[in-house]
Amino acid sequence: MDQTREALVKPTSNTAAFFAHLAERITKFSGTTLAFCLALGLVLLWALTGPLFQYSETWQLVINTGTTIITFLMVFLIQRAQNKDSLVLHLKLNELIAATKGASNRLINSQDFTEDEINILHQYYCLLAEKAQKENDLGRTHTVEEAEENHQEKVEAHHSKKAVAHHG
Incomplete structure (x- = not known):
């Protein structure tokens, strides 16, 4: 031991x-x-x-x-x-x-979190589920941070395409 x-x-x-x-x-x-x-x-x-x-x-x-x-x-x-x-x-x-x-x-040890902390995490995971659902890729998993980054990258890429199309 x-x-x-x-x-x-x-x-x-x-x-x-x-x-x-x-x-x-x-x-x-x-x-x-x-x-x-x-x-x-x-x-x-x-x-x-x-x-x-x-x-x-x-x-x-x-x-x-x-x-x-x-x-x-x-x-x-x-x-x-x-x-x-x-x-x-x-x-x-x-x-x-x-x-x-x-x-x-x-x-780890989330069973010891306060009810408020658990509710905050629940909201994050609801957000994560929404983002995963929008991606239409059920096989891909994320952490909340990865989901935020992926979502932000997609938003920026979408805005860039719109800007190019609008100016071009």
Whole structure:
């Protein structure tokens, strides 16, 4: 491991590593057919026991409390999984931006930009899309700067042709 990476990697405590492993396993399991079938089976078992407990308030409270607790805990596990997936996706995109010649390094870690900065970039890319559409060449890509230069060159060339035609 190189020195830069060693400086970035923080040791994980045993408790954090255990929780991360447990959360990942529960999250993966909760998305399986078996988990769905178990949940469905519990609901059916609860429904079938209704007559046995005369559909009492306690019988109803069991399913309400159980589903509320499970839902409450799953919200946090799902959010944790989404945060991890999102971070990994951002890292992969950052790697592609950093490795691609001509890509704007300004976009690395753009997930940390303010909403105003994101809106400004969105406007630039809308402008870029308009310019690319006007060129009728879907195979050509640009950075915003290249698009600006190309557009300016075309405008100047067009004005030059008009001036020559007008004077000639």
